[in-house]
Amino acid sequence: MKLKSLGNKISTFSIICVTGQMAAGKNYVCSQLEKSGWHATDLDLTAHQAIEECKEEILAAFKGEAESSGLSILDSNGSINRRNLGRLLFKNPSLLARQESIIYPKIINLTKDFIAQNQKVIINATVLFKTPELIKFCDAIVFVTAPFFTRLIRARRRDQLPYRQILRRFQAQKKLLKEYKKTGKQIIFVRNF
Template sequence: MILCVTGPMAAGKNVAASILEKKGFAAIDADVLGHRAVKECTEQILCEFSDEAQKRGVSLLSSDGTLNRRVLGSIVFESRELLARQERIVYPVIRRLLAEFIRENAGKDIAVNATVLYKLPDMQNIIERILYIDAPLPLRFIRAMKRDKTGIIQICRRFSSQKNLFAKYKNTNTDIRRVWNTGTRQSLERKIEKFLSECRQGI
């Protein structure tokens, strides 16, 4: 079984993926692949966004000479056009890395933890089911503030970039189950166990 674990920011995708991993799934975090892709594409990203950084009086490079992902994020999440420009650079690399992971784990249950897998149709085609983790907006906002320690404006921009995410996944025509993560890890684990049981029964 190949699952896509998805949902909006701070809903609990990482917790859900760790629960699946505990149950024997080979789990991969698309954010980790994204970081690898950004590192691999550093020169291209610097070329693409250096003018944008200069306009804002910031540097895309950290003091150690590496790409500052936090600064890059503050730029690309300002608008859909800027985000799309970054995606055109890094998505082909993410697609390759994800395909490699799936090949390496052939025959195993696989969980792909990814917010925007719907933007990779060729990858979405191999996903059998979607586990959509959700939580109320105020709760997600509190979690994001505690976890990421970033400004309110940046969090709001990221939330805005994921608008209508559930509808976008429904449009993939892949079987999708929405699971609400409003309580404890144990509560979420019970819901995921029920989801897996229904999947294996073909429900």
């Protein structure tokens, strides 16, 4: 579906989730919808804020594992080194689940505040299905897709991560669409080539 068609299809909705795998083009779709009056909140940025606000809990939970892996999860300026934290978490699902249990309550509250302050809301989130408290607000899911190699090139250019780490994240998101189908929400596909 093209973006112009998307605007018509979602015109009666109040809250949508824009999602898709890493580097599919979620931010681009959100930026185009914002031009027509939608207000987007990027849950990656909300997660960054939540990580900083939950810094002490995160340090207590992961400092030992990080040191064992030769990683420092604290930058010299005292903030969480999200890149190193990601290296630690994305290779161990149980550690990722532990981090989510720490930051998700904060993310939920920050997002609810954004919804309360705005109309025509876009929740830009890869794994919103993990927070039923937020998915229930959505009228529909806009699932952005792009070819594998296009996403790989975009992710490498944007994040400057090693290919191995990008591929690990791609693998972690392999069943993303299946998870969104379980929500029972209408899914609208946008192909972003």
